[in-house]
Amino acid sequence: MRTRHLTVDNCDNCGNGGGRMIGQLRESSPLRTGPYETLARLGAGGMGEVFLAAPGPHEPGRPYDPDTLVAVKAIRKDLAGDAAFRARFRREISVATSVASPFVARLVAGDADAGQPWLATEYVAGPNLADAVRRHGPLPVASVAALGAGTARALAAVHAAGALHRDLKPANVLLGADGPKLIDFGVARALGATTMTSTGLLVGTPGFMSPEHVAGGRHVVAASDVFCLASVLAYAASGDDPFGDGPVAAVLYRVSRAEARLDGVPEELRELLAACLSRDPGERPGPEEVAAGLEALWG
Template identity: 65%
Template sequence: MLEALPPGQPPTLVGPYRLLARLGAGGMGEVHLACRADTPTADPYRMVAVKTVRSDLEVDGDFRTRFRREITAARTVDGPGVARLVDADADAPSPWLATEYVPGPSLAEAVVRAGALPVPAVRALGAALATALAGVHAVKVLHRDLKPANVLLGPAGPRLIDFGIAQAFEATALTSTGLVVGSPGFMSPEHLEGSRAVVPASDVFCLGAVLAFAASGRGPFHDDEMAAVVYRIIRADADLDGVPEEIRPVVEHCLRLDPAGRPTAAEVAALLGDGGDDGGGAGERGAGGAAAEVFPWPGGVLSLCASYGEAAREAGEAAASGAGVADLPTLGPVVPYSPTAMTGRPVVP
């Protein structure tokens, strides 16, 4: 859920946006629910998620270059199933960007709080995410950090978020030697080993791991020891015992060791069902910004979506009335809204 801002403080502005509540934090910044200061609203679909840089970080030239690349990637991949970039300023004293707010939990939080998804929901989720990835790859961008925490479950369908470490096909990574960016347990073998280039098939491998998690409640390479996780990934030794038979072949296909043996994102979408013109059920906005359709989420996920929407409405009403948001729930999200990056290359056994 949302986390209240400190009570008794004047409104905090980032660019033209007033911060309403804290959504979460990553390794380099925070994400807040916000609305335009000149047009307060209680409609969650007119709110944004504002990502800001931590105040204790030194914002040098290289950092701004990376931030501009994130903005460019987010603007380039504006399509179905991806949280849309609304506004950004990489040249501000503290750089920031704003994307559409998705009133719902991340896939990670939803599974922790409501359990693994039923097969129809997993199929619809996979088709939507695969369609979104196909659109991302079509504009020559790789996500490179597809994981449950970077998939938001809105009432109208999933949205892929956080292109902070995204990269164009031909780009050179702006990272130091030996640095791995990504999330253990949801990275491809070639990403971990560093011996082969990260390619669109690498995102497909991550998608397979995400779907296995959604269907079973457990990552396919989960282990208590990080070295064991890395070893299993580089051998593509996935544990799919908890994945239902109806979708296991597709997941196995995505998790093949050889990138050339994996399906494309578009092929995954076709295998899981017709994604449709709206990104596989990702949903469209009707007049006034409301969701036009309901995705086939189970009741537990729909309940979480309703809770997020109600909390956002309360925050918006408080801002519109001139009051603070101190009475919002103080419970933070179960999992980070925004990802953190690994700060060193894990030892490969």
């Protein structure tokens, strides 16, 4: 294992934007990505690895300024060789740059033309919602309302920029010191992606999909993100997946039928979440309406 001496003021026990502990760099980990020095490994996903990084060069022994830290996603080398993927990645970076919201992890920089394409977003020192609920249980109604209002405002900003999130789930909502931060929206989606890969593997998290996801990626619309947001908030409020567990096929069937269980959700939230979980996308409220309804509860 390769390691760097990491000293960050006021960041002795930072989260990593993904809720996992900061990990050591591997032998295969890059020492630099673009203009950034990689400091630690934060995790990996379907499109590549994510690293904690800071602008370089850095003076040895000097603490890193937490305000300059970023989370850098380095794209897999096999995808880097796909010209169509690079073109889509380039467009997505452009769209993400235009998203302005205090509830979205800000895109700092990106390079779709590098030998290994990458993008950097602001580093959020806090756990994700999935880990927070697993460790501490359901959130109080006021906390769920505040969390949901901020995330709904984030979705509104993403949609206004001409993008969709497509993968809203508890692990993609970070609990920062200044409120929720939405991550991983519309970036690095393979061209022509559907719910299933060519090898039959599922793309996404079954219990936090929408009926449109199950029907196929081309059916996903802005209202699909609202459906997924309601599932996330039901989880935050009850501690349970709204579409239950069991075989993936059974969960997907319940999602396709919009058969969510909300009996564990506090009554104050139930009516609004049920509206968001309508099977018909046209009957769901928009994110601004959701935010307003939740802010009324929070206030």
